[in-house]
Amino acid sequence: MTDLTPVLSVEGVAKTFTLHLQGSQVLPVLQGVTFDVPRGACVVLGGDSGAGKSTIMKMVFGSYQVERGRIALAAGDRTVDIAIASPREVLAARRDAMGYVSQFLSAVPRVAAIDVVAEPLVERGSDRAVARERAGELLERLSIPERLWELPPATFSGGEQQRVNIARGFATERPLMLLDEPTASLDARNRAVVVEMIRERLRAGTGILAICHDAEVRDAVADRIVDVSAFAPERQMVPA
Numbered sequence: 727m728t729d730l731t732p733v734l735s736v737e738g739v740a741k742t743f744t745l746h747l748q749g750s751q752v753l754p755v756l757q758g759v760t761f762d763v764p765r766g767a768c769v770v771l772g773g774d775s776g777a778g779k780s781t782i783m784k785m786v787f788g789s790y791q792v793e794r795g796r797i798a799l800a801a802g803d804r805t806v807d808i809a810i811a812s813p814r815e816v817l818a819a820r821r822d823a824m825g826y827v828s829q830f831l832s833a834v835p836r837v838a839a840i841d842v843v844a845e846p847l848v849e850r851g852s853d854r855a856v857a858r859e860r861a862g863e864l865l866e867r868l869s870i871p872e873r874l875w876e877l878p879p880a881t882f883s884g885g886e887q888q889r890v891n892i893a894r895g896f897a898t899e900r901p902l903m904l905l906d907e908p909t910a911s912l913d914a915r916n917r918a919v920v921v922e923m924i925r926e927r928l929r930a931g932t933g934i935l936a937i938c939h940d941a942e943v944r945d946a947v948a949d950r951i952v953d954v955s956a957f958a959p960e961r962q963m964v965p966a
């Protein structure tokens with residue numbers, strides 16, 4: 727039986743930032759944000775710089791508080807509303823139901839690249855040797871030379887760090903994947919590999935929410951583009 731419930735359903739979400747350093751002025755950024763990410767589909771957030779794309783991503787991942795609305799994430803046979811979930815529930819939802827490939831790698835110092843990639847698998851109970859083997863396959867696929875695997879990624883090039891980050895994000899399989907500019911500093915060959923990896927996940931039923939300025943990659947993976955500019959409130963600074 728096919729499950730037609732979307733993996734992610736965002737309804738009527740609003741976000742206002744309070745600028746504490748500027749006399750508690752409030753900056754309304756988003757209102758009425760509504761869209762679904764169906765299983766096996768890739769939804770790309772589009773719209774101008776400053777429209778609120780990264781803000782939406784951070785609210786879905788539970789890093790930013792949600793002021794109003796609902797962010798329903800299908801986690802196994804339960805649905806979690808990230809907008810009102812406790813920090814503990816957010817952490818559980820991340821572990822079980824959503825992966826996030828951030829724009830930049832923030833690796834723990836002195837941890838070898840292969841262990842950075844293997845870590846999410848070990849965290850979820852995989853045997854360390856098995857996890858490292860899987861990590862090696864991903865690093866190889868993303869053309870990270872084997873001589874770098876045992877080195878910490880801190881000194882790697884921007885593109886190498888991003889590929890380690892992608893390998894880490896793809897190490898585990900979760901129902902929802904969030905991708906923030908996954909191919910920004912990659913060459914054409916590695917971009918094509920990432921597109922292929924994204925398509926494989928979509929075929930396996932993963933729902934993907936992505937920010938992606940590269941038109942070629944976007945056209946290759948997007949099933950739908952959500953124009954975030956459409957959710958702009960009246961841009962007025964209101965004293966609190």
Ligand SMILES: Nc1ncnc2c1ncn2[C@@H]1O[C@H](COP(=O)(O)OP(=O)(O)OP(=O)(O)O)[C@@H](O)[C@H]1O
Nearest residue numbers: 743744753755773774775776777778779780781782
């Ligand atoms: N933590 C924050 N505190 C205050 N304002 C913020 C914060 N985060 C984002 N903003 C503001 O919210 C608006 C949307 O920012 P956001 O980073 O979501 O835009 P974006 O669509 O991702 O842009 P870009 O394409 O440039 O990455 C901007 O005006 C930004 O200054």
Ligand SMILES: [Mg+2]
Nearest residue numbers: 779780781937
């Ligand atoms: Mg952004």
